[in-house]
Amino acid sequence: MRTTGRTPRPLALACLGATSLLAGLVGCGDDHDHGDDVDARPADAAPGSGAVTVAFAHRVGGDAVLMGTDTPYLNAAGDAFGVTVVRYFVSDVSLHFADGSRWDAPGPRYVDHELTATLTQLLASDVPTGALASVSFVMGLPPALNTSGRFTAPPESLMEWPEMMGGGYHYLKFEGRYLNEAGEPFPYRAHSGGLDGVDYSFAVSLDASGRAVEATGTTLTLVMNLEQWFTAPHTWDLDDYFNAAQPGIMRNATAQAELQANGATVFALGAP
Template identity: 30%
Template sequence: MKHILTITCIAVLLLSCSTDQDDNLDPGKAPVAITFQFTHNWDDVLVTNSSINNSIFTNAHGETMTITRLRYLISGFQLIHENGTTYNFDGYKFTDLSTPESYNFTPQSNSIPKGRYTLKFIWGFNADTNLDGAYPELNSASWNWPAMLGGGYHFLQMDGMYNVNTMAKPYNFHNGTARVSAGVFEQNFAEITLNTPITITNSGLISVNMNLAEFFKNPNTWNLNNLDTNLMPNYQAQKMMQANVQSVFSLGTNTP
């Protein structure tokens, strides 16, 4: 289903773009600017900052869960025009569920022609950008991934309690570089492609939904009774997370 952006121009977001790229796609027409808006849910239940420590969810394996902390990182945003031209957006999106202001991401260099696009981005950082200590904001947020586990940065921190209706236990669902063995590491980012076409006719929001339940069910059904804490050095757990994140994101309804 096509998603249509017919949104009032947000003039403060309009920045310059390559004249050649604009002319190739839409000669004589002004470029538009985009903000990426992320929403969070657990299947059909909306998840917001008010859900922290308050809502109880049930994963695919049947464990009841709470969320006490959720933070994640996305980078490498791209919009690919139907003619094959790719528009890259600099920067990264660091989201903290407790801070609603972090749900949106407006790239600094942000100006594209109107047209029909698909969206791609990187879960975490790729090999070229996942560099130790390179991002002051992330350093101050204690987002670093331990050097002994490959270094760089976390992709995800999801913490809480499970089996909350019986005997509650903590879980720490943390994702980043995968440690194969002592001194041997494997890149663990994921390339996410949302193939639903987006027709962009004006400046505004591209909404992306993040279904947290998918981390625990597709393709790997997650048993928290076996995999609850100390997952960062666990190679198999890290690769399972990388596989499961592929189904977490979907294109949402674009709104003014």
């Protein structure tokens, strides 16, 4: 497991300060002697810690996506579309606690809707317990992680991005079919990645107030609302991006920037 860091809780700092300044006058230690809590924890768990698992869910219009080559969904521009591929990286997950402290799970995580093992990933078994404020991560691979050759085995290695376009890896492969202006099924491949040295990954922060890391284990569900990739601020008429003359968008810096901007509303934290 990777090294994780967490900044000290302000309460503990305040206590240390009070202890050193007012030694003998303030019974600071008594407030932090939670002996009863220790007794309640499983014997094999560190005091004040629990396992945190991240689950990944993929939805269209609020419902779990049904994969296939048909076109059961409508995007904001009125295109009928379906979904055949959802593969992506998220990186550098951090938990932000209500007390202002932070716990980091650095590094990339690969998710493929078709690979069940990637849909539930243990962050760590010893995350400090406490009330959460938010969950943050990077959609894609930030430049420090997006280096050619980082992944040598499938499935991650299959996300390679061509060297002639800057190398590294796709952040996202979102594919399916849509009905074009002629009413015929046409494939779309919404692929994103760093293009020619420009990074299009982006930070995501999701409100987690009301949630907590529990000693008994916690699952946080990161929901990707797929239709949002095509929605606001750049509403995509898929005919304009995927057609016989222009079947892909990987070389299209404008399209990469638009996917990045549309991504701001793609993610949500699912119900516990």
